[in-house]
Amino acid sequence: MNTISYRNNDTRQHFAVLDGLRGVAALSVVIFHFMEIIFTDWTKNFIGHGFLAVDFFFCLSGFVIGYAYDNRMEKLGITEFFKARVIRLHPLVVVGSFLGLLTFLFDPFSTAASGYSLGRIIILFISSLLLIPFPVMEDRAFNLFGLNAPSWSLFWEYIANILYAFIFCRLSRKYLTGLFIIATIVLFYVSYTTGSLMGGWSGATFWEGGARIFYSFLAGLLVYRSSWIIKNKLGFIVSAILLFLAFIMPFISISWITETLVVFLYFPFLVALGAGTDVTEGIKKCCNLIGKISYPLYMTHYGALWIFGNYYNTYKPTGNQLVLIVAISVMLLVLIAYLVMIWIDQPLRKYLQKRWLDTETTNL
Template sequence: MNANQPTTAILETKKHFEILDGLRGIAAFAVVVFHFMEWIFTDPSQNFIGHGFLAVDFFFCLSGFVIGYAYDDRIANMGLRNFFISRIIRLHPLVVAGSVLGLLAFLFDPFGGHLELYSTGKIILTFICSLFLIPFPVIADRGFNLFSFNAPAWSLFWEYIANIAYALVLYKIRRNLLVVITLISAVAICYVGYNSGNLLGGWSGPTFWDGCARISYSFLAGLLIYRSNWIIKNKLGFGGLTILLLLAFIMPFSDWNWISEPLVVLLYFPLLISLGAGAILKPGLKKACVFSGKISYPLYMTHYAVLWMFGNYYTNYKPDTTQLTFIVITSVFLLVGFAYVVMVFYDIPLRNYLNIKRKEKLARQ
């Protein structure tokens, strides 16, 4: 780093768009509910939140907007190395936590599993790949997920790829070129929807490249919204935008998914980002939005270990509707509580420690 380069350019944080933070938490909550429901309703048309998986595309679009806002005006001064360190400190502690939880769930699941089918070496290798976000879809009992011990990590893999692309190329390109590659990515989304019949893929080996299409368009669209200042002033507030976001997740399944889902991703989610950035937040809801935003990533990255155990329990014991309702509702709230504990006692302290050490190192340079 240049000796004259201010460390504040590297370590500074900007004000948050609180409503967008709050919507991120709503989307994470929807993902958790969706993951429970997809075990119960193998026919998505019967699932009241059958499009909950589209929350990932909302995350991607929001990420593009936030990365542009946070780094466009300072990444050149930071340099690539410091940018990547910033992103690793922000994202990777929970990648590790999710991997550890997933391994423990795999080894000690009280409701099922077939450990005898897997050698110790394969389990260790799968765990190492999970820790370092190296796709390794080899565990049949985990649905051949790219990351068998923490299924949602597939989206983090693509988030890292998007961050690398941003640091190497995207932050430097002009808006006109950004528009062109965003439109090309939109074509890719439409192709995936038409070819697969939906946009559910990306999490497994056979659907790997569907994930590439999903991150490409949504991240670029979010970046384009920021650079174009497509911020729509409105009075919908957090409540109104929450309703609009949830509508995307509960829209019915149909034979037209290959059209409806791309339309949501291509147009509706970017519109919600623009509205969320320009909405007025009532003071009484600020704490709720801040909490929702903070808990979103820990909840997303720690909940799936329980989902595998729930799936084995449901498959083996077939609980009735009353039991299921109690189990799912209780589990969702307990998972939020657990995510809070992980955030407060692990994620935040570890990130603070790493940032302090980093600040000390920068000060010596």
């Protein structure tokens, strides 16, 4: 997940609507995570396909990385590229790990932490800090990262960045298209054999995450390299509605097909639309803000979800009380993400950029 400010040669372009769509996707993930606790039957969850927001993130990431670095990798060098990516991504991996640890140890509605030895908790925490998959927490469905579940997609984001630096950035569009075709076949195969595209977050579904990012990252990269930017006047609101429709589409007997088609065609199309639409200065500022909050929100919200889940299973709130709890919780999580952004993430990244980077790099 990247804030979309790029520098190519001496010009800078800002795709404000894509920033805004990232924010919509992040907020949708948060709401989806609340709803999947309340509705264990996904077919009754109004935002039951919210998990597809991750595939949108992956597609957008391919576009972002291609636009930001395709013309600069040779001059920048692999070392500087990785330093820039670690500075952009990893501070919030660390913050999310600390929040995950605190909410695990001090959850007022669960005593699960007492069943873990100090050594096991330390290993869980270190693996979370270093993004080393460690799916051993049975009480947390064997998440790859039990202390901060969303880190699974950051693990695959790093893999995609590594592949880009060593392989993708060197390939012509012809060979990249060949890989894209392979990735498409893999995506459809995984969706068909598993019946869904929700995998990747647990030990049992580990490689499904690879299939999801392999396709979507390459799709986003090809959107950029093929100049598939569709000029339009839809603006942010219509673009946001079009994105949100993917998350609230109903489940059917062949949902694996509809999910795959959304990832295969619809998300690259939305990226092309978002990159090609323009908005007023006021909307640009709004999109910029929610785009900046999106990554902190994504990486800091899940500890609270475990607490909510334990509270919900204990007290079973219903009706207006439940609606109020969820609404207030979502607003508080957005506020926490904003505070983390301005007090921790942005100052730390500025410090690391000054200390670590040898060449001028973009705020990615």
